[in-house]
Structure formats: structure tokens, C-alpha cells
Amino acid sequence: MYGTDRYEEFMEEKDVMIRAETILAASRELNTRAAIEIPKDVQQKVEKMASEETNPLSRYVLEKILDNYETAIKDRSPMCADTGLPRYYAKIGNQASIEGGMVALEKSLRQATADTTASIPLRPNRVHPFSRKDHNNNVGLHAPTVDYSFEPNVDWMDITVVHKGGLFGGEYRMLFPADGIPGLKRFFLDSIAEFLRRGMSCQPAVIGIGVGGTKDVCVRLSKEAACLRLVGDRNSEPEIARLEEELIDLGNNAGFGPMGFPGKSAVLDVHIEAAYAHTGGMPVGIQQFCYAQRRKTARFFPDNTVEFREDPRWFTPYYRRETID
Amino acid sequence: MIPQDQTAIREVSITLPVRDDQLNSLQLGDAVFLNGMVFTGREGLYHMIFEKKAEPPIDIRTLGGATFHCSPAINESSPGIYHVPSVTATASFRFAKYMPEFLSRYNIHFVIGKGGMSSRVYKESFVPNRTIYLTTVGYGLGAIYGKGIVGVKDVAWKKELGLAQAIWVLEVNHFGPFMVECDARGNSLFEQGNDEINKKFLPLYEGLPIPALKRLGEVTSPAQEVV
Ligand code: SF4
Numbered sequence: 001m002y003g004t005d006r007y008e009e010f011m012e013e014k015d016v017m018i019r020a021e022t023i024l025a026a027s028r029e030l031n032t033r034a035a036i037e038i039p040k041d042v043q044q045k046v047e048k049m050a051s052e053e054t055n056p057l058s059r060y061v062l063e064k065i066l067d068n069y070e071t072a073i074k075d076r077s078p079m080c081a082d083t084g085l086p087r088y089y090a091k092i093g094n095q096a097s098i099e100g101g102m103v104a105l106e107k108s109l110r111q112a113t114a115d116t117t118a119s120i121p122l123r124p125n126r127v128h129p130f131s132r133k134d135h136n137n138n139v140g141l142h143a144p145t146v147d148y149s150f151e152p153n154v155d156w157m158d159i160t161v162v163h164k165g166g167l168f169g170g171e172y173r174m175l176f177p178a179d180g181i182p183g184l185k186r187f188f189l190d191s192i193a194e195f196l197r198r199g200m201s202c203q204p205a206v207i208g209i210g211v212g213g214t215k216d217v218c219v220r221l222s223k224e225a226a227c228l229r230l231v232g233d234r235n236s237e238p239e240i241a242r243l244e245e246e247l248i249d250l251g252n253n254a255g256f257g258p259m260g261f262p263g264k265s266a267v268l269d270v271h272i273e274a275a276y277a278h279t280g281g282m283p284v285g286i287q288q289f290c291y292a293q294r295r296k297t298a299r300f301f302p303d304n305t306v307e308f309r310e311d312p313r314w315f316t317p318y319y320r321r322e323t324i325d
Numbered sequence: 326m327i328p329q330d331q332t333a334i335r336e337v338s339i340t341l342p343v344r345d346d347q348l349n350s351l352q353l354g355d356a357v358f359l360n361g362m363v364f365t366g367r368e369g370l371y372h373m374i375f376e377k378k379a380e381p382p383i384d385i386r387t388l389g390g391a392t393f394h395c396s397p398a399i400n401e402s403s404p405g406i407y408h409v410p411s412v413t414a415t416a417s418f419r420f421a422k423y424m425p426e427f428l429s430r431y432n433i434h435f436v437i438g439k440g441g442m443s444s445r446v447y448k449e450s451f452v453p454n455r456t457i458y459l460t461t462v463g464y465g466l467g468a469i470y471g472k473g474i475v476g477v478k479d480v481a482w483k484k485e486l487g488l489a490q491a492i493w494v495l496e497v498n499h500f501g502p503f504m505v506e507c508d509a510r511g512n513s514l515f516e517q518g519n520d521e522i523n524k525k526f527l528p529l530y531e532g533l534p535i536p537a538l539k540r541l542g543e544v545t546s547p548a549q550e551v552v
Pocket residue numbers: 080081082083084164165166200201202290291292413464465466
């Protein structure tokens with residue numbers, strides 16, 4: 001969708017394996033770009049909101065958000081001082097082969113996290129939950145996480161890095177078929193009341209909603225929906241796409257602007273993902289991703305070229321499949 | 326009092342320590358830029374002063390009267406040489422209980438932070454001490470705020486509290502924007518905004534069912550909501 005740049009520096013003609021050093025070097029670059037450079041789809045949406053917002057307080061905040069995007073790129077400094085919790089999403093082609101296997105891949109990603117925590121710098125946010133011990137490198141127990149998905153008939157691998165804050169904006173509720181869409185709307189409004197007041201989730205935000213599956217699956221899907229789809233992208237199921245549009249409308253007409261000032265600029269987009277649920281249940285997870293959208297994707301080819309991409313393309317038709325194969 | 330019909334936000338530059346007439350003239354929603362010295366503090370600072378009864382090793386009374394609830398992203402390039410590329414505030418409501426004593430003892434006229442406190446806290450402890458609450462704008466504008474920091478003048482309790490919680494004395498120039506959330510009379514910009522939002526927001530609930538199964542800990546009416 002947007003321009004990509006192709007790095008040839010690791011090129012070696014007869015390579016058929018994605019090498020560990022390629023992964024390490026590109027993952028450092030991914031973290032750096034994610035922390036500093038706002039994705040274009042987000043920037044354009046905030047620009048549009050700033051030009052349409054009529055409340056002066058809300059408009060002022062949107063203008064400063066745009067200033068900040070530019071300052072970050074110009075000064076090569078992180079757009080937000082809370083650089084969140086770095087995490088990775090790996091989509092691995094069925095024909096891809098990775099030097100050293102998955103263990104080497106995970107080591108490279110952990111190493112890149114530690115290296116860029118020092119070089120950018122990222123804030124060392126990750127501490128042990130009890131002792132509060134901090135390794136000062138954002139690496140520890142289950143940190144960073146790596147989530148996996150697979151893609152048939154291709155020999156490349158995508159790595160997406162996301163830096164997302166971790167305190168506000170996430171919610172879960174077990175709804176039932178009797179609650180239906182009205183129950184979902186109510187939950188949506190509740191989460192808006194909870195997180196948009198005083199701007200706790202740093203809106204305008206992308207709201208990801210995972211519906212169905214089990215408790216853990218709907219929460220995971222809500223996060224992927226918030227972090228891994230471009231602003232403006234609609235779900236491939238028309239009924240879900242319509243609901244997305246309805247909720248965008250509801251969210252931006254609830255009275256809230258940025259920081260919880262009155263306004264109509266609260267929701268950059270709503271992304272909904274569905275999973276087959278227990279016949280008696282309708283679990284729902286909601287996740288908000290703030291306007292400091294730190295995400296960047298790299299595609300690794302077997303010849304060790306790397307292509308940096310704006311679109312994570314996480315939700316492929318294969319990933320959303322309903323059939324046996 | 327919210328500048329509804331005004332098309333632009335008023336931007337005000339203030340050199341610390343602030344004068345009385347400047348404090349009085351600040352209106353809710355003004356965007357303030359600060360020049361001079363600002364010191365940081367959060368849990369660690371309040372814990373040392375109020376639980377451990379320790380006195381800060383530097384005299385924070387004389388620094389210009391502006392405190393900032395945050396932990397800066399500090400980069401120590403070589404021992405004692407600090408660089409602050411970006412800074413973001415932390416939620417202030419957690420420190421409300423320390424305010425009455427803290428503001429008067431240390432002569433504080435600006436509390437800078439995230440999200441504000443309640444107008445009750447403002448009226449009880451800010452107004453008598455002639456203190457204004459300034460909120461950071463947008464909350465995630467680290468790069469812009471980093472640009473306003475000229476350098477680190479001093480640091481205290483670094484060993485006791487660590488890099489994130491230490492008292493950092495920052496020299497600042499055109500540091501901002503910070504929005505006036507509590508004025509000299511103790512009015513809250515957020516509370517006024519919420520009143521306006523609720524008129525639009527609460528009716529949206531009409532016709533929506535409360536969840537089929539109520540669960541412990543779930544709030545089922547937006548009117549019961551705390552923040
Ligand atoms: S929610 Fe986003 S913008 Fe706000 S402080 Fe956290 S990382 Fe920064």
C-alpha cells in the first residue's frame with residue numbers, strides 16, 4: 001500500500017536460509033523505526049481529525065500530536081517516552097527455513113530488544129512482578145512475547161514489532177448469546193467511559209475487539225485487531241465490517257475528544273475479529289491502542305533480502321480460515 | 326468557562342518563579358510554557374518524605390516552585406553526563422493525599438502531571454497554597470517535551486530511588502505545552518468537560534440491556550464509574 005524499501009546489504013546469492021544475523025540486524029532496525037516513526041495510515045487519520053474537530057481544546061491536542069510525530073522523526077527520538085512493552089508477531093511461511101530454527105529466532109528477537117533498549121533508548125519498562133527486579137533491557141520472564149502464525153505456499157517470514165503501553169485500555173467480559181449485539185455495544189460504551197475520561201488510553205485510539213473463542217482467545221484477538229490492522233481496513237466479513245463502521249460512529253459521537261475533552265475525535269478505527277465460540281457463550285475482549293502507534297513489519301526472503309513494510313498483513317485469508325484446510 | 330467559542334487556545338510563557346498576578350490571570354484551558362527550573366518526583370519522592378520522614382538532600386523549596394509527576398527517559402552517556410530525549414507524565418491522582426502538606430512545605434505553585442485530581446482536592450489543598458495544576462497535553466508527546474529540556478542541573482536520591490524515581494532538577498526552556506486544568510479558584514477543566522460530555526454520552530445507553538449475567542466487580546451503570 002505504501003512505499004517499501006528493500007535492503008540488499010545482506011544479499012548472498014545462494015542463500016536459501018534466513019540467517020540469524022539478518023534477523024538480528026533487521027529486528028534492531030524494526031524496533032528503532034517503530035519507536036520513532038508514526039505509520040502513515042495513523043498520521044493521515046489524525047490529520048483528518050484535526051481538520052474536522054470543532055472543539056478548540058480537542059483540536060489543540062490533535063495539532064500537538066501531529067507536531068510530536070514530526071519532532072520525533074526530526075530528532076530521532078521516541079514519539080512517547082513510555083516506549084511500552086516491545087513484542088513480536090512472526091508469520092512464518094510454510095516453505096521458509098530459518099538458520100538455527102525457532103530457538104535461534106527467539107534469541108535474535110530477545111537480543112534485538114535488549115540492544116535497542118540501550119541504543120534508542122527505550123525505557124526499561126519490564127520488571128519482575130513481585131520483586132520489581134529490572135534487567136534494564138526489557139527482557140525477562142515471558143518478555144518480550146513472540147506470537148506465531150503460518151502462511152501456506154510461501155518461503156518468506158514476516159516479523160512485526162509492536163510497542164504498546166500496558167496499563168489502560170484492555171477489558172474482558174463474558175457475554176452470552178442473549179446479550180447479542182446490544183450487549184456488545186453496551187460493553188463498548190462502558191469501556192469508553194472507563195478509559196476515555198481524562199484521556200487514560202491516550203485517544204484517539206484504535207479499538208480492537210475480539211468476539212468469541214475462549215477468554216484468552218478473544219483477548220488475544222482484540223490485541224491483534226488493535227495493533228496489526230491498518231486504519232481504514234475493514235473485516236472481510238460484510239456483517240462484521242458493518243458493525244465496525246457502526247461502532248466507529250458510536251465512539252466518535254459519544255462526546256469525547258482527546259484527553260477526555262469534549263469533542264468528536266476519540267476513535268481512529270474499530271477492528272473486530274471473530275472466533276468460533278462455545279454454543280452457550282459470547283466472550284468479548286476489548287483493547288485500545290493509543291495514538292502513539294508503534295508498529296513496523298519486515299519481510300525476510302530466503303536470499304536474505306529484507307523489505308520493511310507498513311502493513312503487517314497479519315489477518316490473511318488463511319489466518320481467518322473456517323474450513324479444515 | 327471552557328473556551329467554547331474561542332477558536333484558538335491561548336498560549337502563555339512563564340518564567341519561574343511565577344508571579345502572583347500571572348497565577349491569577351491563568352484560565353482553564355490556557356496552554357503554558359515554562360522557563361527556568363522544574364524538579365521531578367513520583368512515588369519514591371513522596372515515600373521518602375512522608376513515610377520515611379527524610380528531607381531531600383537538595384533544597385527543593387528554592388528551585389522555582391514547579392514539580393513534575395514523571396520519570397524522564399534518562400540517558401547517562403558517561404558518568405554524570407545526562408541527556409533527556411523524551412519525557413512523559415504519570416497519573417497524578419495517586420499523589421493527591423500528599424498534596425496539602427507537600428505544597429505548603431515546599432512552596433509549590435505549579436504541579437505538572439497527567440490527568441489531574443478532583444476539584445475537591447484542588448479546593449482543599451491547591452487554592453490555599455496558591456497552586457495551579459497543569460496537565461501535559463495528549464499524554465504521549467514525549468518528543469515535544471524532550472525538546473524543552475535544556476539539561477539536567479542536579480539529581481538527588483539517585484542511589485536510593487533509582488533512575489526513574491530520583492529527583493531530577495531539569496533546566497527548561499519553552500517547556501510545554503501544559504494545559505491549565507485547575508485555576509487559582511480550584512475549578513477543574515476535566516470536570517467541566519465531563520459534565521458536558523455526559524449530556525451526550527449517557528443517553529446512548531438508552532435501550533441497551535445490562536449484561537445477562539452480572540459479575541462481581543463489574544460496574545453496570547456508567548453513573549457509578551469512579552474516575
Ligand atoms: S498510552 Fe500510548 S501515548 Fe499514552 S503514555 Fe502510554 S504509550 Fe504513550
